[in-house]
Amino acid sequence: MKNGRRGFMGKAFGAVAGVGAVASLYAMKKSWDPLPSVRSAGFTTLDMSAYKENELVVEKWRGKPIFVLKKTAEMLAKQNDADKARDILVNGEHYMVCIGLCTHLGCIPGYDSKGESFLCACHGGMYDFTGMVTKAPPPRGLDIPPFKIDGNKLVLGEEGPEYKKMKETGITL
Amino acid sequence: MAHFTKATSVHDWVNQRLGIDTVRRVMATEYWIPKNINFLWAMGMVLAITFALLLVSGIFLLMYYQPNVNTAFDSVNYTIMREVDFGWLWRHIHGVAASVVFLVIYIHMFTGIYYGSYKKGRELIWISGMLLFVTFSAEAFSGYMLPWGQMSYWAGMVITNLFSLGGLHADGIVEWIRGDYVPAQAFLDRFFMLHVLLLPLAIMGVIGLHFGALRIPHVNNQDGEEIDFEKEAAKYKAGDKKHSKVIAFANDFMSKDMFVVGIFLIFFFYLVFFHYDFAMDPVNFDPADGLKTPAHIYPEWYFLWSYEILRPFSTNIGLMAFGFAQVIFFLLPFLDRSPNAIPASRRGLFAVWFWLMLIDMIVLTAMGKLPPEGIFSSIGFYAALVFIGLWIALPIITKLEKKA
Numbered sequence A: 001m002k003n004g005r006r007g008f009m010g011k012a013f014g015a016v017a018g019v020g021a022v023a024s025l026y027a028m029k030k031s032w033d034p035l036p037s038v039r040s041a042g043f044t045t046l047d048m049s050a051y052k053e054n055e056l057v058v059e060k061w062r063g064k065p066i067f068v069l070k071k072t073a074e075m076l077a078k079q080n081d082a083d084k085a086r087d088i089l090v091n092g093e094h095y096m097v098c099i100g101l102c103t104h105l106g107c108i109p110g111y112d113s114k115g116e117s118f119l120c121a122c123h124g125g126m127y128d129f130t131g132m133v134t135k136a137p138p139p140r141g142l143d144i145p146p147f148k149i150d151g152n153k154l155v156l157g158e159e160g161p162e163y164k165k166m167k168e169t170g171i172t173l
Numbered sequence B: 001m002a003h004f005t006k007a008t009s010v011h012d013w014v015n016q017r018l019g020i021d022t023v024r025r026v027m028a029t030e031y032w033i034p035k036n037i038n039f040l041w042a043m044g045m046v047l048a049i050t051f052a053l054l055l056v057s058g059i060f061l062l063m064y065y066q067p068n069v070n071t072a073f074d075s076v077n078y079t080i081m082r083e084v085d086f087g088w089l090w091r092h093i094h095g096v097a098a099s100v101v102f103l104v105i106y107i108h109m110f111t112g113i114y115y116g117s118y119k120k121g122r123e124l125i126w127i128s129g130m131l132l133f134v135t136f137s138a139e140a141f142s143g144y145m146l147p148w149g150q151m152s153y154w155a156g157m158v159i160t161n162l163f164s165l166g167g168l169h170a171d172g173i174v175e176w177i178r179g180d181y182v183p184a185q186a187f188l189d190r191f192f193m194l195h196v197l198l199l200p201l202a203i204m205g206v207i208g209l210h211f212g213a214l215r216i217p218h219v220n221n222q223d224g225e226e227i228d229f230e231k232e233a234a235k236y237k238a239g240d241k242k243h244s245k246v247i248a249f250a251n252d253f254m255s256k257d258m259f260v261v262g263i264f265l266i267f268f269f270y271l272v273f274f275h276y277d278f279a280m281d282p283v284n285f286d287p288a289d290g291l292k293t294p295a296h297i298y299p300e301w302y303f304l305w306s307y308e309i310l311r312p313f314s315t316n317i318g319l320m321a322f323g324f325a326q327v328i329f330f331l332l333p334f335l336d337r338s339p340n341a342i343p344a345s346r347r348g349l350f351a352v353w354f355w356l357m358l359i360d361m362i363v364l365t366a367m368g369k370l371p372p373e374g375i376f377s378s379i380g381f382y383a384a385l386v387f388i389g390l391w392i393a394l395p396i397i398t399k400l401e402k403k404a
């Protein structure tokens, strides 16, 4: 009898403690989440008419560097179909717009405008001017940020139809 | 209520209430240490002292450090280094100790491996020691973020990216750890918390466990001799200290231990005053800039070997190799199938294994520091394969080992 009562009290405490533990873990997890102010940290609008051919400009979106490269006619001639699918067309001009973080471990690759290629100094990864990998370790081409074409402008952070299509076809993650 | 008598002295008064004589007996005068050991057995005390140095210097740094992305860099490089009287001393002690502590940890680990001090009841000493290695690594990494220089920022970026688990693209986990899309205020604040509170607490807890795990099996000795501690202790207590194979922890053993600590401290403060620069990466004297990667990112020297195991492979395989390197040392007591707890020199093939492993880790460390190009890439690649190969070979060669 005595043992039964003690056993019951043990189980009752276990239940209370269990509920409390799960609830506090949930609260702790949520407290580590990014803040709403961080999450909603704006959209970046780029005026695409301002860029010059084969000159890499680094913009900033949600604290990440964004590579913008206006392609030259020679570049376009060299592109195959897979390359073309990564192009962003604004007012008839072709652009490469990518998140400037190496898909390997997130360093910022540097652009060599003579070689028309990117080199990531961290572990020696390389990309061509379309953002495709030409030398490992990066597992995939540079990611393309969510974008929406709006006349002459490009809004980063919003998902336009062109971006959704790229995502569906697996051109970017 | 227990029975208390009128105290005859202050000592007696305290002793009746706290039992300090018993504590002293259990912890010092009747805690037995074998006689046949060498200076390598003092590394535990050297580590304890280094940890104390880190704690004390850290307290003073904490008085002026500001965990804010706009002010952190200046609070370290201007306020602490130039304004605070002797601020440089605390910073140099902290930086040098953080580096040296890993050197001593590695010596301590390889001493344990060489003498087989992870077998026959000493498994938990090894496992708790490995837990300390992991918590010290986390402590070192989180501390490295705090000056918010270029290396802090980019090491933070690269290491937290590991948690996307390569091909799994678990970017949500990475953002959750950072509290932002990139390392920023939330990131700095939480690593500050980890560095000054949670991880030091964990370290102190595990140090307690490490000491506790040592108590019953006792310290190993350099001849792999199985000592009957009770019998030898009885001899010692009977006054036959000469023929007893053990001595008391304090004051007998401690006097030698602290002598080694003294030599270590002279070397340590020589570094603090004249060669602190080896522990301060010049790149980290540029403030963090999220739009500019340093030409060459590398971790502090003590992480280089595992970084080099990550580097030569493609992302997923590299991550698996890296994960392997992080956990495999934990399993040493179980992968070593030989019952012999004797020095490696008397264990045939295991001696070869030991020296190969040591040399391979030094090669990996050296390659991790060099840029990942040409011949260095290939040497690093083969050294990483040798590392993995050695661990696969370990159960086989120790199984073949004859009973000593």
Ligand code: FES
Pocket: A102, A103, A104, A105, A106, A107, A120, A121, A122, A123, A124, A125, A136, A137, A138
């Ligand atoms: S981060 Fe670019 S190659 Fe590793």
